[in-house]
Amino acid sequence: MIAVIVVRDGMLPLGADETVAEAGGAAVLVGTGVKEAAGELPSLSTGRLAENGTFAPGRWARQLAAVLDEEQILLPSSPDGRDLAPRLAAELGRPLLAGAIRMTEQGAEVARWGGRVCVDLIAGGPFVATLQPGVRGSAPVHQAMLTEIELPDAEAPDVTVIEVLDPEPGTVDLAEAPRIFGAGAGLGRAEAVDLLGKVANAMGASLGATRVVTDAGWTGYQRQIGTTGVVVRPELYVAFGVSGAAQHLGGLGDPAHVVSVNTDPSCPMTAMADLGIVADAQAVLAELARTLEVR
Numbered sequence: 001m002i003a004v005i006v007v008r009d010g011m012l013p014l015g016a017d018e019t020v021a022e023a024g025g026a027a028v029l030v031g032t033g034v035k036e037a038a039g040e041l042p043s044l045s046t047g048r049l050a051e052n053g054t055f056a057p058g059r060w061a062r063q064l065a066a067v068l069d070e071e072q073i074l075l076p077s078s079p080d081g082r083d084l085a086p087r088l089a090a091e092l093g094r095p096l097l098a099g100a101i102r103m104t105e106q107g108a109e110v111a112r113w114g115g116r117v118c119v120d121l122i123a124g125g126p127f128v129a130t131l132q133p134g135v136r137g138s139a140p141v142h143q144a145m146l147t148e149i150e151l152p153d154a155e156a157p158d159v160t161v162i163e164v165l166d167p168e169p170g171t172v173d174l175a176e177a178p179r180i181f182g183a184g185a186g187l188g189r190a191e192a193v194d195l196l197g198k199v200a201n202a203m204g205a206s207l208g209a210t211r212v213v214t215d216a217g218w219t220g221y222q223r224q225i226g227t228t229g230v231v232v233r234p235e236l237y238v239a240f241g242v243s244g245a246a247q248h249l250g251g252l253g254d255p256a257h258v259v260s261v262n263t264d265p266s267c268p269m270t271a272m273a274d275l276g277i278v279a280d281a282q283a284v285l286a287e288l289a290r291t292l293e294v295r
Helices: 016-022 034-038 057-065 079-092 190-202 211-215 268-272 281-292
Strands: 002-007 026-031 046-051 072-076 096-103 107-112 117-122 127-131 145-148 179-183 206-209 236-240 257-262 275-278
Touching: 002 016, 002 034, 002 079, 016 026, 016 072, 016 127, 026 034, 026 057, 034 046, 034 145, 057 079, 072 079, 072 096, 079 096, 079 127, 107 127, 179 190, 190 206, 190 281, 206 211, 236 281, 257 268, 257 281, 268 275
Parallel strands: 002 026, 002 072, 026 046, 046 145, 072 127, 096 127, 179 206, 179 236, 236 257, 257 275
Antiparallel strands: 096 107, 107 117
């Protein structure tokens, strides 16, 4: 098995290290600034570095297909990975197993129905797969063996990238969101969760939620954070009325900054927070919305 990691100006995509670890430490890094990026992959043991210019998924798929003969090819389920993987699978004539949470000997285990059901897919031969970020973890390797390679020239129909825009906070994949406002049962009603989403958007953050909130239908299951939902790693997490159940905290990762708004100063969420605001979550949210002029 080998991982294929798209690098942009030395920057790794979300889930790159986990994908390399899942592939046993073997990877091809392709793009711009690949040597710099290799130093940021603790799980990398055997790396092939291909400095290959600006991202062009059609051309890259054809170039990579000429040099990859491994039976299993794994990419992170990042925007570039999701763009390149189906093209690479088509070039190689292999099935695509998208959204895997674990690789198996014959295929992959994938999550369906908002993460509530796990399905084993059997490929029956060589395949290409994408791995969901934040579900597997990684282990460091003491020293990596790196080899610079040059991909063969190839022509292929391709898109022209005019501009790369940052995703809107309200629609970005929750696993990739750097700032998240979490909705808990303490908000009490769907209207408060909707208001929190608007406040979060005004502050450049994404809306997350606990299972109680999604089960109540106050927001969609794609916004659920936890071991039975989305695993996130935000820089900032602000919890409104979240008590901090183990299942929720298990999917929270290790945020750099945590703020908890809760009437219970002893709840697990407030206990782990850098800043605990002991107050009614609905009242604090309403005041924040008034200050930001969010209706």
